[in-house]
Amino acid sequence: MKITAIQAQKRKGRYNIFIDGQYRFPVSEEVLIQFRLHKDQEITNDQIQAITDADSISKAYNKALDYLSYQLRTEKEIIQYLQQHDFTDSQIEPVLQRLRNQGYINDLEYAKSYVRTIAKTSDKGPKVITQKLRQKGVLENDIETALEEFSFEDQLQNSIKITQKLARKYHREAFKVKIQKIKNGLFTKGFSSEIATEAINRLGLEKDTDQEREQLRLQGAKIMRRYQRLPLSQRNQKVKMALYRKGFSMDEINQFIDEQN
Numbered sequence: 001m002k003i004t005a006i007q008a009q010k011r012k013g014r015y016n017i018f019i020d021g022q023y024r025f026p027v028s029e030e031v032l033i034q035f036r037l038h039k040d041q042e043i044t045n046d047q048i049q050a051i052t053d054a055d056s057i058s059k060a061y062n063k064a065l066d067y068l069s070y071q072l073r074t075e076k077e078i079i080q081y082l083q084q085h086d087f088t089d090s091q092i093e094p095v096l097q098r099l100r101n102q103g104y105i106n107d108l109e110y111a112k113s114y115v116r117t118i119a120k121t122s123d124k125g126p127k128v129i130t131q132k133l134r135q136k137g138v139l140e141n142d143i144e145t146a147l148e149e150f151s152f153e154d155q156l157q158n159s160i161k162i163t164q165k166l167a168r169k170y171h172r173e174a175f176k177v178k179i180q181k182i183k184n185g186l187f188t189k190g191f192s193s194e195i196a197t198e199a200i201n202r203l204g205l206e207k208d209t210d211q212e213r214e215q216l217r218l219q220g221a222k223i224m225r226r227y228q229r230l231p232l233s234q235r236n237q238k239v240k241m242a243l244y245r246k247g248f249s250m251d252e253i254n255q256f257i258d259e260q261n
Contacts, residue, residue: 125159
């Protein structure tokens with residue numbers, strides 16, 4: 001068999017190969033040069049298979065480069081993207097190796113960049129960041145190393161801002177409940193118990209006795225009305241439990257009930 005013509009496609013960098021006067025397959029310019037293809041070249045079936053395999057890998061590589069042109073990606077993201085475009089594992093692996101060698105993919109550097117960005121632009125803590133990086137396929141050792149980019153002090157400053165917002169949001173709650181809700185909010189954002197406690201301490205949140213008593217009075221009166229048809233002892237027990245669940249101390253609750261009775 002002989003290559004009888006090589007014609008450029010309208011698409012830049014792609015060529016059609018004709019063998020014995022018939023169109024056989026397309027190749028990229030990279031593969032054309034790699035195999036030194038030219039008119040009147042003798043070619044075997046094994047060579048054709050090697051050329052078409054190389055062209056598939058070249059297509060996968062260019063598809064990966066296009067995907068990377070928008071932002072950094074992890075290896076897992078590259079693999080999933082190429083699989084979605086019907087490339088096989090045997091075509092994907094040499095692409096990954098080439099991208100690694102060229103420094104276009106590096107999960108550790110990706111993770112470090114991701115941690116720095118999230119630390120500066122969001123309210124998420126290390127635990128949430130860890131979950132996101134795991135989903136992206138980053139290994140545990142790389143995640144642990146990357147999290148060093150998010151210092152304790154930076155975590156604390158971010159958590160203090162969240163604590164301030166939550167303290168305003170829950171200002172009508174009993175102090176005990178407010179503190180627990182603030183901690184839960186920080187846990188949900190991905191911060192540790194140590195960070196949450198320190199953030200609360202730094203803000204110097206303290207129980208306002210007058211405000212606590214007023215909230216107890218308002219919420220107690222509301223609960224009293226709800227159970228007003230019950231016998232006195234049963235009503236008092238219901239009110240006690242409801243107020244206790246809302247975070248008020250039993251001493252304060254008993255004092256309130258005594259005043260009402």
